[in-house]
Amino acid sequence: MSDEIEQKHQRKMARLKEVVDARIDQAQEERGVLIALKGNGKGKSSSAFGTMARALGHRQKCGVVQFIKGRIETGEQLFFGQHPGVDFHVMGTGFTWETQNRAQDIEAAEKAWAIADRMLQDPSYQLLVFDEITYLFKYKYLDVNRVVASLQKRPPHMNVIITGRTLAREIAEIADTISVVQDEKHAFRAGVKAQPGIEW
Numbered sequence: 001m002s003d004e005i006e007q008k009h010q011r012k013m014a015r016l017k018e019v020v021d022a023r024i025d026q027a028q029e030e031r032g033v034l035i036a037l038k039g040n041g042k043g044k045s046s047s048a049f050g051t052m053a054r055a056l057g058h059r060q061k062c063g064v065v066q067f068i069k070g071r072i073e074t075g076e077q078l079f080f081g082q083h084p085g086v087d088f089h090v091m092g093t094g095f096t097w098e099t100q101n102r103a104q105d106i107e108a109a110e111k112a113w114a115i116a117d118r119m120l121q122d123p124s125y126q127l128l129v130f131d132e133i134t135y136l137f138k139y140k141y142l143d144v145n146r147v148v149a150s151l152q153k154r155p156p157h158m159n160v161i162i163t164g165r166t167l168a169r170e171i172a173e174i175a176d177t178i179s180v181v182q183d184e185k186h187a188f189r190a191g192v193k194a195q196p197g198i199e200w
Contacts, residue, residue, distance in 0.1 A: 032126075032158040033176035034151060036167050038134065041181035044163040048129045049076045051161060056085050060126035063087040063119040067112050068132040074200045087125075089115050102139075109141040116150075123155040134164025134171070144168045 035051075037044040052062050062085060066077070081088040091112040113136075119128050136142040148170050151160060162171065172178060188194060 031156050032154070032160070034174060035159070035161045035177045035179070036134075036171060036175040037161065037163045037179050037181065038165060038167040039179075039181035039183070040165050041183040042186060043181045044165075045076070045131050047179070047181070048131060048161045048163050049080065052080065052086070052127060052129055055127040055159075056083065059085065061085055061087075061124055062127045062129070063125050064089065064129045064131065065112050065116045065119070065133070066090045066131040067109065067136055072200060075197055087119070102141075105139070106141045109136045113142055113147070120150045120154045120158070120160075123158070125158060127159045127161070130160065130162045132164050133162050134166050134168065137168040137171070138164075138166050144170045147171075148174060 035048075037047055052064070055062055062080075064076075064080065064086060066074070066089070068091065077088060077090060080086045089112065091108050116128070116130055116133075119125055133142075133147075137144045137147075151171075152174060154160065167175075167178065188199075194200070
């Protein structure tokens, strides 16, 4: 590598460092954040649970409410459900297209939300994951404004991650971070059977 290429690289990295350092200096507020993971791609729940693993590494107390899954045990439930730092709850009725019972789904959603709402009021939690909660707004199983009010009243230090394909406007307006997981290709559409450890 020539000296000219090396010097050019060093100048570029020095400029980049200045930009990054300036952004770090500007970000001085300390508080919990609301993260929304949406989109039709695979990996929203995986991202949420990966973040929770990170929080547990820092010995933070975490809580999970899975709002759709529940008819079969998931890998995350089997693993994190045994962790002493995690309070894990599953709504228990499975996907809405499997139950085909609106009244039953609404009842299950209300029970799950009661647990989530209690967690939001408990300052001992540092991270909460509300997995696939956004579907309940889409199907009108939960009042989004009631959820927004509870999210806004949570303890200042508490981080919350919500997942689901869609995102209600009311949630988007109060979210601090929104990430979109896009779907470009999926093995299932090519006829590959869903499997434990990958899909659940």
